Amino acid sequence: MRAWPRRLMLLAVITASLVAAASFGGAPAVGTTLVAGSAAILAARTYREELARRTAEGEASSRRRRAGMMLRASARATTILGGSTFAFMIILQGYRRLADEVFAMSHYSAALEPVHMAIGTIIGAALALRVASALDRTLARDRPPGIRRWTALWPVALVGVLAVSWGAQEMRTRSSLCRAMSTYHAARRGEGTRRDRALHAWLARWYERAALRPWLPIHPDRIPTRFEGIDS
Structure with a gap:
């Protein structure tokens, strides 16, 4: 794995963890700001790499083309970090609910136990990494050979299935x-x-x-x- 994808994975996990902490702390706006800031960092790095590649290959980069490159880099960064953060939150919230149901305690939430918080965080981070990696490879212009664009997105599909399932359960509970x-x-x-x-x-x-x-x-x-x- 190249150095930047490693940093991308680290950025995805840190962003997701901080967003989760901000959400549980009652400050969802802080989480949105964190995702936006991390996406800006990733977009800027992607834009510089693409611009350097075009310059090395002798391709002209007009102002309009540079604007298009920045828009593509921003959309890619937002998709990767937004998707990985969403995956992290889905798994963490789902595990917290599961812990409360399986390890039921009187007048106390089992999900607040440090061991359950740690397990949920580890599982959520693992899936967030898979989602970030899948989106990174799928959206890359020079993706490795042998990787099919859509079949590589199974982690994203898994998150979608879990989100729909847990969302439906939450709606039934509220109703x-x-x-x-x-x-x-x-x-x-x-x-x-x-x-x-x-x-x-x-x-x-x-x-x-x-x-x-x-x-x-x-x-x-x-x-x-x-x-x-x-x-x-």
């Missing part, structure tokens, strides 16, 4: 929660004060609708002000 909350509030529409009865009725309708669209926020961010004027 079930909404139905349970709707049933809970519907059963209490006749209890409490007049304001309580109206609020339970509204929440029952809210969660009933939320069960049909679990990909959106399922909990109300605020209570409508009209309930403040209802006498108790």
Whole structure:
């Protein structure tokens, strides 16, 4: 393996790890900035290599051609680092959920145990490396002979299958929660004060609708002000 692909793999793993840390720390915008910064570094390096190759071969590089080279380098870098980071997050989140289900603990998340965090990180980093390598070889203009452009993308296809599977499971879980909350509030529409009865009725309708669209926020961010004027 050439020196730069090794650095590319290291950059992919570091970026994915930092994005995961930023996401768990409640700062997703920081993760987006990290991916953008890493992609800019990779794009600049790819652009310089392509420009040096064209210069060595005696090819003219007009301003328009250089702009096209930069756009291609940016798209390639964003695809590689974005894909590897996504793979890392999918595996890490999936393993955390699996750990919570298999090693269930009372009032505590098993996924927060250092050993489970380490296992999830190692598996996620391994798949992120495979995805970054597959995308790098597939998108390279001078990819090694014998590598088919699409069959080499099996790690990307694997991440897609896992993402769809775990995403569907998450939607089912959120929808079930909404139905349970709707049933809970519907059963209490006749209890409490007049304001309580109206609020339970509204929440029952809210969660009933939320069960049909679990990909959106399922909990109300605020209570409508009209309930403040209802006498108790």
